[in-house]
Amino acid sequence: xxxxxxxxxxxxxxxxxxxxxxxxxxxxxxxxxxxxxxxxxxxxxxxxxxxxxxxxxxxxxxxxxxxxxxxxxxxxxxxxxxxxxxxxxxxxxxxxxxxxxxxxxxxxxxxxxxxxxxxxxxxxxxxxxxxxxxxxxxxxxxxxxxxxxxxxxxxxxxxxxxxxxxxxxxxxxxxxxxxxxxxxxxxxxxxxxxxxxxx
Amino acid sequence: xxxxxxxxxxxxxxxxxxxxxxxxxxxxxxxxxxxxxxxxxxxxxxxxxxxxxxxxxxxxxxxxxxxxxxxxxxxxxxxxxxxxxxxxxxxxxxxxxxxxxxxxxxxxxxxxxxxxxxxxxxxxxxxxxxxxxxxxxxxxxxxxxxxxxxxxxxxxxxxxxxxxxxxxxxxxxxxxxxxxxxxxxxxxxxxxxxxxxxxxxxxxxxxxxxxxxxxxxxxxxxxxxxxxxxxxxxxxxxxxxxxxxxxxxxxxxxxxxxxxxxxxxxxxxxxxxxxxxxxxxxxxxxxxxxxxxxxxxxxxxxxxxxxxxxxxxxxxxxxxxxxxxxxxxxxxxxxxxxxxxxxxxxxxxxxxxxxxxxxxxxxxxxxxxxxxxxxxxxxxxxxxxxxxxxxxxxxxxxxxxxxxxxxxxxxxxxxxxxxxxxxxxxxxxxxxxxxxxxxxxxxxxxxxxxxxxxxxxxxxxxxxxxxxxxxxxxxxxxxxxxxxxxxxxxxxxxxxxxxxxxxxxxxxxxxxxxxxxxxxxxxxxxxxxxxxxxxxxxxxxxxxxxxxxxxxxxxxxxxxxxxxxxxxx
Numbered sequence: 001x002x003x004x005x006x007x008x009x010x011x012x013x014x015x016x017x018x019x020x021x022x023x024x025x026x027x028x029x030x031x032x033x034x035x036x037x038x039x040x041x042x043x044x045x046x047x048x049x050x051x052x053x054x055x056x057x058x059x060x061x062x063x064x065x066x067x068x069x070x071x072x073x074x075x076x077x078x079x080x081x082x083x084x085x086x087x088x089x090x091x092x093x094x095x096x097x098x099x100x101x102x103x104x105x106x107x108x109x110x111x112x113x114x115x116x117x118x119x120x121x122x123x124x125x126x127x128x129x130x131x132x133x134x135x136x137x138x139x140x141x142x143x144x145x146x147x148x149x150x151x152x153x154x155x156x157x158x159x160x161x162x163x164x165x166x167x168x169x170x171x172x173x174x175x176x177x178x179x180x181x182x183x184x185x186x187x188x189x190x191x192x193x194x195x196x197x198x199x
Numbered sequence: 200x201x202x203x204x205x206x207x208x209x210x211x212x213x214x215x216x217x218x219x220x221x222x223x224x225x226x227x228x229x230x231x232x233x234x235x236x237x238x239x240x241x242x243x244x245x246x247x248x249x250x251x252x253x254x255x256x257x258x259x260x261x262x263x264x265x266x267x268x269x270x271x272x273x274x275x276x277x278x279x280x281x282x283x284x285x286x287x288x289x290x291x292x293x294x295x296x297x298x299x300x301x302x303x304x305x306x307x308x309x310x311x312x313x314x315x316x317x318x319x320x321x322x323x324x325x326x327x328x329x330x331x332x333x334x335x336x337x338x339x340x341x342x343x344x345x346x347x348x349x350x351x352x353x354x355x356x357x358x359x360x361x362x363x364x365x366x367x368x369x370x371x372x373x374x375x376x377x378x379x380x381x382x383x384x385x386x387x388x389x390x391x392x393x394x395x396x397x398x399x400x401x402x403x404x405x406x407x408x409x410x411x412x413x414x415x416x417x418x419x420x421x422x423x424x425x426x427x428x429x430x431x432x433x434x435x436x437x438x439x440x441x442x443x444x445x446x447x448x449x450x451x452x453x454x455x456x457x458x459x460x461x462x463x464x465x466x467x468x469x470x471x472x473x474x475x476x477x478x479x480x481x482x483x484x485x486x487x488x489x490x491x492x493x494x495x496x497x498x499x500x501x502x503x504x505x506x507x508x509x510x511x512x513x514x515x516x517x518x519x520x521x522x523x524x525x526x527x528x529x530x531x532x533x534x535x536x537x538x539x540x541x542x543x544x545x546x547x548x549x550x551x552x553x554x555x556x557x558x559x560x561x562x563x564x565x566x567x568x569x570x571x572x573x574x575x576x577x578x579x580x581x582x583x584x585x586x587x588x589x590x591x592x593x594x595x596x597x598x599x600x601x602x603x604x605x606x607x608x609x610x611x612x613x614x615x616x617x618x619x620x621x622x623x624x625x626x627x628x629x630x631x632x633x634x635x636x637x638x639x640x641x642x643x644x645x646x647x648x649x650x651x652x653x654x655x656x657x658x659x660x661x662x663x664x665x666x667x668x669x670x671x672x673x674x675x676x677x678x679x680x681x682x683x684x685x686x687x688x689x690x691x692x693x694x695x696x697x698x699x700x701x702x703x704x705x706x707x708x709x710x711x712x713x714x715x716x717x718x719x720x721x722x723x724x725x726x727x728x729x730x731x732x733x734x735x736x737x738x739x740x741x742x743x744x745x746x747x748x749x750x751x752x753x754x755x756x757x758x759x760x761x762x763x764x765x766x767x768x
Contacts, residue, residue, distance in 0.1 A: 172280060176287050183264045187275075190284060194276045 387689025
């Protein structure tokens with residue numbers, strides 16, 4: 001996939017495995033990535049690994065603990081802690097596919113990205129192209145440690161305006177197909193999607 | 200080369216096979232709303248060069264998880280999501296009873312077709328199902344061509360349309376030749392249209408000349424024009440429509456049938472009455488256990504004159520002998536009883552009870568004409584006889600006349616059949632004896648004694664079969680019921696009656712529900728040996744349109760034709 005001028009770098013990889021990876025970014029870079037956003041990592045061989053942000057983690061450190069326990073925090077201390085702190089914000093990404101020689105596959109990549117590889121937020125065209133098929137949704141539904149209904153709703157809220165009504169209907173059908181044997185989980189997902197539709 | 204008919208099923212798929220078997224029926228997941236399929240629907244299933252034909256015997260709502268069914272999803276989720284959810288989690292299962300299968304070969308356009316056709320040069324025919332379709336084989340409602348493949352297409356000969364399928368109105372036919380090969384039955388509660396259906400089938404048999412028919416018309420419904428008790432509209436009689444092909448016969452010399460004179464009347468000679476005929480009236484005449492002994496003695500002494508002789512005996516007649524003592528008169532019952540070694544009281548009791556028979560005006564010592572012979576001749580010459588009971592409509596008259604006439608005629612046919620086999624004479628013409636209120640003749644107590652159970656058991660050995668019409672099939676002897684080839688049943692309310700109609704047939708469980716849920720009018724279930732597979736149908740209406748279709752211009756009332764001719768048209 002060729003790089004688009006609108007593709008925004010949002011961090012660099014801290015650690016990775018085939019099915020998920022974690023990138024770190026500075027607090028001030030945290031304005032663009034959001035839960036459910038489609039992101040990608042470009043590898044040296046020009047292939048790209050796509051993922052969905054499932055989790056954004058802001059770790060504490062001793063300084064923050066001390067500041068929090070203080071009576072009052074001067075605003076310059078807060079600003080300094082956010083812009084100059086050494087601990088990065090962690091962006092947890094679920095791998096949902098990859099692109100090789102221009103061909104998108106909704107399977108796990110042969111190899112994970114490497115540390116310090118750059119993480120980019122996908123632009124609209126990229127999102128439209130990657131999500132045109134619905135196979136990648138299965139990766140979301142296998143998550144065990146995340147509220148998948150919230151993740152799905154966040155993802156659909158971002159993709160729905162870029163796709164057709166038919167796309168959304170098919171996506172819902174796919175989700176129902178994959179989750180229909182799990183009544184409790186499916187009804188939670190549909191509750192959230194119903195909220196999304198009526199907003 | 201045969202055209203591959205099976206690619207002609209135009210109906211769209213309604214579901215796919217998910218499980219089941221020959222014993223437990225096939226399970227089919229319905230992919231259309233349940234209201235588009237009814238119990239009894241005729242479906243076809245294509246699977247690996249075979250086409251299976253089956254009947255829907257049950258529809259059942261089910262869900263992937265009962266929780267999905269236990270709440271109204273549209274109230275919890277948006278309508279679109281609820282609809283998508285319902286589509287995938289709630290569904291209907293059909294139970295399909297596989298009945299027939301036929302090898303269809305590969306698609307006619309496929310490269311394998313030529314080789315298959317070479318291996319199978321003869322046209323495929325449906326056979327009883329011996330295997331099952333594969334998982335996920337598509338299921339469709341049978342179309343007109345499928346139904347014609349199984350039930351035949353109306354051909355103005357032996358294949359006769361009796362109705363239409365309930366959902367799509369495709370014609371369903373009956374093979375009249377097969378229908379007359381074994382005894383048949385038409386059943387249904389009062390008002391379910393039994394006699395209309397019987398008239399329709401008889402009209403087909405008469406028009407296409409497939410058999411002679413002898414109709415015991417207990418209620419004057421078949422021969423002459425009547426009116427419907429429900430609608431008050433006129434109902435054509437067979438005589439009116441088929442004129443000289445049908446002979447109206449009245450029982451007794453002065454019998455009129457409605458306002459119409461019969462073609463001839465029937466008086467029965469005393470000599471034609473056998474002791475067996477009397478024994479069949481045991482219940483009607485309340486005869487005692489001693490009756491057979493007395494009758495045997497009468498027959499041994501008087502031969503076929505026994506009836507007249509016994510009638511002429513007097514009960515209690517005494518004369519004075521030379522010694523001035525009273526003793527039984529020579530023409531008394533007691534006198535004969537002493538001579539024959541029969542108990543006096545038994546003989547006198549029988550004589551008293553037979554008085555009801557002796558008084559029947561249609562039983563004559565010397566009838567003016569031989570009506571029985573006339574009936575036999577008419578039937579042998581290809582005509583049809585409707586016997587009306589006129590003023591003699593008691594059970595006694597019905598039991599006596601039907602048994603006696605049928606026995607005589609069946610004897611004639613038996614002789615003709617034996618001549619055919621031994622002397623190479625002409626093959627006897629098939630004869631159908633139509634009996635209403637059949638339970639009176641074929642109940643458990645009487646079945647072993649009447650000629651009717653003999654005919655039912657003989658199948659078509661002597662070319663005589665029965666068409667029994669009854670509203671209480673459970674009252675008919677099981678052994679007779681199980682011999683019926685074709686059974687056509689309208690709605691039946693009683694569980695015993697339903698079981699009786701299904702006796703001896705495979706797949707009774709599925710058919711029972713179907714039979715119990717027939718509409719009270721015009722819907723009938725055809726089943727049995729005489730039809731390739733059971734099928735519920737909306738029966739053809741017996742009306743002017745029926746006769747127009749059957750007879751064309753001839754359907755016009757003969758009176759009008761006569762008037763037209765007189766006027767020079």
